[in-house]
Amino acid sequence: MALRKKLGEILISKNNILWGWERKFYSTEKKSILRSMIEKRIESRAMDYPIRGMIPVAKDVLKSKNLLIHGVSTLLNFFPIVSCKFCSEVYIGEEGHLIQTCCGFKRHGKKLVHEWTVGGLNDLLVPVEAFHLQHMFQNIVKHHERFDLERVPAVVELCWQAGADPYDEALLPRTPSSDGDFSAVDGIKSITNQDLRSVAKTTLNAWETLREGVQKLLLVYPAKVCKYCSEIHIGPSGHLARNCGVFKFQSWRGTHFWKKAEVDDLVPPKIVWRRRPQDPPVLLNEGRDFYGHAPAVIDLCTKAGIVVPTRYNCMMKIQGLARPVQFSE
Structure with missing residues (x-):
């Protein structure tokens, strides 16, 4: 021992x-x-931004964003949409579907039928905002400074940090012309089918250009998204504002948990149920496994009669069945 x-x-x-x-x-x-x-090292790294080669990309993103807003606003005058009163579900059509996917008021229910109301632009193009910084590598935003900074759309802030001026008049949509440019005016009803298809095609191209441009910018400029909510911050590290709204994580006083942001975080695709020609007039809950999906902007553009890129065919189930096949004995 x-x-x-x-x-x-x-x-x-x-x-x-x-x-x-x-x-x-x-x-x-x-x-x-x-x-x-x-x-x-951080201060010296800030001198390398904005990168000159990415400035044209940022300008194209801003221009595409403006064209997309104008195009969707114009198409909504001809193709109505409805949104659920108690959740974020959206359906493009005069009447909503009967698929039971509503979570109810304050998520108190499961698999409920949606209660539909008239939808608008923000239901299709979900607004995502972020704090506007003077430069990307400035001091981290504290909690008490959250009201001192302006809130701007996250895509605009990303392009702002990339060297584009969102107030540049050259980035605004031009008046209608033969090349597909247009300017949406509320209440327009006197438009031909050919012009409507041109608007839809321009809107679809703007949607694709917007997402591709944001993808390129995110490869160069850092952006963060909260792991538990949709808060976005454009910069190498997230802010310290304690406004995370997930109740089960309130023990951390509303502090965000940051991770790398993707394209879907800045430009949400807003997936919706899509009615095909072989589907019933109102989508039923029994056939939910057979119906197709599509991003809301893509589905809205197809209503005008244009053909979407083939990469969406699998999601949309264009040639799929409308209901289970019943074999007779």
């Missing part, structure tokens, strides 16, 4: 020596030196 006790004391003393050497290696003085080096 005495020998075992002696060996234990020797091992403890050696471990204390090692621990003391490690603590001396990570001294406060060395941490301050490392901190100054990191801060200097």
Whole structure:
């Protein structure tokens, strides 16, 4: 016993020596030196932005965003949409479907029938906002500073940091012309089918250009999204505003948990049920496994008679069955 006790004391003393050497290696003085080096590196990195080669991409994204808003606004004058009163479900048509996917008021129910109301532009193009920063590598936004900064659309902020001016008149849509450009005016009803298809085609091209451009910008410019809510921050690190609205994580005082943002976070596709020619006039809950889906903008453009890219065919189930096949005995 005495020998075992002696060996234990020797091992403890050696471990204390090692621990003391490690603590001396990570001294406060060395941490301050490392901190100054990191801060200097961040300041020097900010001088490399905006990247000149990405400025045309940012301008194309802003122009496509404006064309998309004008195009969807014009198409909504001819193709009505409905939205659920208690959830974010949207359906393009005069009457909603009967598919039971509503979660109810404040998510108190499951698999309920939707209660439909008249929808609008924000139901198809979901607004996503972020804090506007003077430059991308400025100090982290504190909680008490959340009301001092302006909130702008996240795509606009991304293009702003990339060197594009959102107030440039050259990026605004032009008046109607033969090349498909247009300007949406509320209440327009006197438009031919050919012009309507031209508007839908321009809107579809703007949607594709917008998403492709945002994808390119995210490869160069960092953006963050909260893991538990849809908060977006354009910058290398998220802000410290405690406004996360997920109730089960309130023990962290509403602090966001940031991860890398993707295209769908900045430009939500808003997937909706799509009615095909072989489907019944009103989509039923019994055939939900056979119906197709599509992004809301894509479905809206198909109502005008244009053909969408083939990569959406699998999601839309164009040649799929409308109901289960029943074999007679």
